[in-house]
Amino acid sequence: MLRAALLLSLALFAGCAIGPQSREGTANYDFGLPRSDKDASARLQQDLVVADISAPAWMDNTGMYYRLAYQDATRPQAYALSHWVMSPAALLTQRLRAGIVRASKAGVFNPADGVRAGYTLRLELEEFSQVFDTADKSRAVLRLRASLTRQRDIVAQQSFSLEHPAATPNAEGGVRALIAASDAAGEKLVDWLAANMKK
Numbered sequence: 517m518l519r520a521a522l523l524l525s526l527a528l529f530a531g532c533a534i535g536p537q538s539r540e541g542t543a544n545y546d547f548g549l550p551r552s553d554k555d556a557s558a559r560l561q562q563d564l565v566v567a568d569i570s571a572p573a574w575m576d577n578t579g580m581y582y583r584l585a586y587q588d589a590t591r592p593q594a595y596a597l598s599h600w601v602m603s604p605a606a607l608l609t610q611r612l613r614a615g616i617v618r619a620s621k622a623g624v625f626n627p628a629d630g631v632r633a634g635y636t637l638r639l640e641l642e643e644f645s646q647v648f649d650t651a652d653k654s655r656a657v658l659r660l661r662a663s664l665t666r667q668r669d670i671v672a673q674q675s676f677s678l679e680h681p682a683a684t685p686n687a688e689g690g691v692r693a694l695i696a697a698s699d700a701a702g703e704k705l706v707d708w709l710a711a712n713m714k715k
Contacts, residue, residue: 545580545691546601547611547698551618559710560620563633566613568626569660571605571641578602580687582646582654592645598687604644608660608698612639615702616709635671635713638663646682646690654682656693658701664712672712676701 575581578601579594600607616637617624625631643659658678664671680697682689 541597543598543687544578544601545598545687547607547695550614551699558619558621559706560616560713561622562635562713563623563625563631564616564620564709564713565625565627565629565631565633565636566609566616567636567638569605569609569612569639569641571603571644575605575641575644576603580646580690581644582648582690584648586648586650589647595687598691604694605641608641608644609639611698612702612705615699616706619706619710634666636665637709638665644694646687646693648685652685654685654690654693656680656682656690656697658694658697660701660705662705662708664709672708674708676704678704 574592578599580598580600581592581594583589583592613624613626623631623633625633640661640663641659642661643657645657646654647657648654656679658676660676660678661673662676663673678697678701680693680700682693
């Protein structure tokens, strides 16, 4: 009788420990609602084609990647139960293109529109991950390379490297930090375009 009661207590304790995790299941994330354009200033004066962002093959999926810098930063790992709703490159393309639209007085197009604009922007995503410096401290790391062309001639190239601390050492904290880093990259990208797109 005592043994049965002990086994029942252990089972209930184990159920309490794993219950919430098993009920949560898989979480899928995007970048949230579009940013408000009430504070945006239209600084871009020229038509621009914004190509879809390219990314390394290992990043061309919905995985949410992290690196344990305190163990081995050369091993990107993916969360088992947390994913993006589409690839990071696709999400970032949407976010950055929308930011450029808010900052433009002219047209902003994608290549499928078939429009011949004065300038074309191509972006390469080099890093988009949550980096853990310790088990309970992490940051978002975003690295992006931009190339601006005009009639096939290179006008300017620039690498952007953004970091943002994560509030919590888990997938949700990584998501919030990566969104913040993406928005900061968008602001820097618009500044760079404004400085390089001339009439």
